[in-house]
Amino acid sequence: MLYSVYELNRMAMTPWRAAANATRKMMRSPMNPMGETMAGRTMAAAAELFESVTRRYAKPEWMIEHTEINGQPVGISEEVIWTKPWCSLLHFQRDKDALIAARGTETADRKVLFVAPMSGHYATLLRGTVEAFLPDSEVYITDWQDARMVPVTDGRFDLDDFTSYIREMMTLLGPDLHVVAVCQPGPPTLAAIALMAEDDDANRPASMTFMGSPIDTRLSPTVPNKLAEEKPFEWFSGNLIHTVPAPNPGAFRRVYPGFLQLAGFMNMNLERHVDAHWNFYTQLVEGDGDSADKHRTFYDEYLAVMDLSEEFYLQTITDVFQEHKLARGEQMHGDRKVDPSAIKDVALLTVEGEKDDISGIGQTQAAHTLCSNLPETLRQDYIQPDVGHYGVFNGRRFREQIAPRMKTFMDEAGGAALKAR
Template sequence: MLYHAYELNHAAVGPLRQLVDLNKRLYESPYNPLSYTLAGRNISAACDLFEAMTRRYEKPAWRLNETSINGCAIPIREREVWRKPFCRLLHFQRDHNTRKAALGKDKADPRVVIIAPLSGHYATLLRGTVEAFLPEHEVYITDWADARQVPVSKGKFDLNTYIDYVMEILRVIGPDAHVVGICQPGPPVLAAIARLAEDKADYLPATMTFMGSPIDTRLSPTVPNRLAQERSYDWFKENVIYSVPWPNKGWMRRVYPGFLQLGGFITMNQDRHVTAHKEYFEHLVQGDCDSVKRHEEFYNEYLAVLDLTEEFYLQTILDVFQEHKLPEGTFEHQGRLIKPEAIKNVALMTVEGEKDDISGIGQTQAAHTLCSGIPDNMHIDYVQPGVGHYGVFSGTRFRTEIQPRMREFMRQYFNAKKERDYQNENPHLTE
């Protein structure tokens, strides 16, 4: 019923939003003398704030149209190279001829596969992450579907399916790629690579990097970790799972609604969000367009959320946050025990933020202990001072301090000749 109430509330506010929009146009009109007064600017700003707080935020566009190489603008084409009901794999393809001219030669670059988190936000939250890699890498990213838009006829999607998807993506991308798991994907991506290593697959990646991931949430537990421990599995099933209402495509699918996840995120930093919106109002009144634009760009992304399937969410709660199956050595995929120690030739890097309040210090580092089969000289652990969870994969310190370290780590295990030969033999990945 909560999901239906949410939809009804959104519909009920519709007429009021139209009235507020009319009022806003009135007080922004250059023909209205009041629009030049402080009172008029306050009314107009209040209308903007109301619109921003009652709008339903749709999935943002990627808006990655070009990158820069040696000062030259290189056009970018967004291509879908693989698709399943709950995910598609995107390739941000750089224009070959323009890139060749900018470099002065035809040069192969490492393939980076970013596994975006499936934890409430769209993959576009990683726009800055993708942008940082584009000049020197072939970048691929998982673009997860909103469960409320996937018909029930498409079947279920759980943590096992997630691992199947990652394994198939690695097969499609081919050997010696560089996999980056950001936040939530840590455990399933590690499990997928462990399965491939145990099966001696010939398309293992060259490196794997985990950033702010809940590999072992028993270490430095945060507020979300403690909440998952304090509440029982049955409590989550009974209190946060709802049926998607009609007329969504996923009508009757059981999901963990994105708006509930968003409510949890906001509650964790409520004072910060209240202050941000207060300052947004003041900047609107003052006509500070740059500050207004920065606020809107952030919240257009932050407030756009998707639903997670019941089975995926509950299995993640149980296996990752309550029973800690991966670090305990009891995690299974399709009935087979996951053995991280089977990974021998995939270099491992972990990245954590000093002030991360979602994945505490040590939770990602635990991957090094689990992957005992990897030689010591193929392990790198880095903790970024002064950043929280989102600063691990976005923002100034990511671009200037974290991404350059990841770049050097990947280049250390990059064979340009093998990459060029592979790309020539698999034109479907680059054409």
């Protein structure tokens, strides 16, 4: 019922948004003498603010058209190299001729697979992460599907399926691969690699990096961790799971709606978001176009959310946040127990943010305890000062301090792991 009410409200606002758009365009028309007056700018700013806070934000585009290598632009094209109903694997293909011209030679770069979080936002949240690696890496990324768009005939999708998908992708890309799991996918990615190690799978990756991941949420629990433990399972299943209404492609599928996840994110820092939108309004009135553009860029990404399947969301709540199965050595994948201690030759790097309020200090480091048979030469841990959760994988400090450290680790420890096999 809640999802239907949400959709009805969104449709009811459609004519109002159309009127706001018309007002904004009219007030900003160069033919309108009122446009540059204080009254005209105020009306245009109010109209744009209204439209922006009532819109459903579509899945963002990657907007990565080129990278720069040795001062020369190299074109980028998106290529889907593997796909299933719930995910596609994207390769950011660099123009080969431009790449050779920029370097003066043809060289093979490291292969990096970014496992994007399936926790409400789209994979494009890692746009900056991808851009930092494109000059010297072959970059691949998981592009998870919005459950609202997956027909019920395509079946269910749970945490075990997530783990299986990751293993299939790693198998496709081969053993010289460096896997980076950002936030939520840490536990299932570690599980997939543990299963490959136990099977002595020749395609297990050279290195694995976990960034702000909830490997063991008993350590330094944050507000979201405490909520997951304080509320019984029945509260989550009874209050947060709803049915996708028609005419969405995934009509009648039971999901955790993205708009509920977004509401939770917003409420954690509500005052900051209110201030940001008020500042956006004043910037529009004052004609500060650069600052207004930065606001649009951030919120076009932040407010675009996706639904999660019922079974995936609830299994994540129980296995990761309530029962801590991986950390306790009780995680199962189908009828197999997951044993991270089987990992002996996949280099491990953990990265955390000093001010992370989503995954507290120690939660990601727990991977080192679980991978007890890894030699010290194949493991590193790093805590980035002065960054929160988002800053672990994006922003200036990521580009200047974290990404270079990751690349060095991949080349040195990852290379050593491959040689040791």
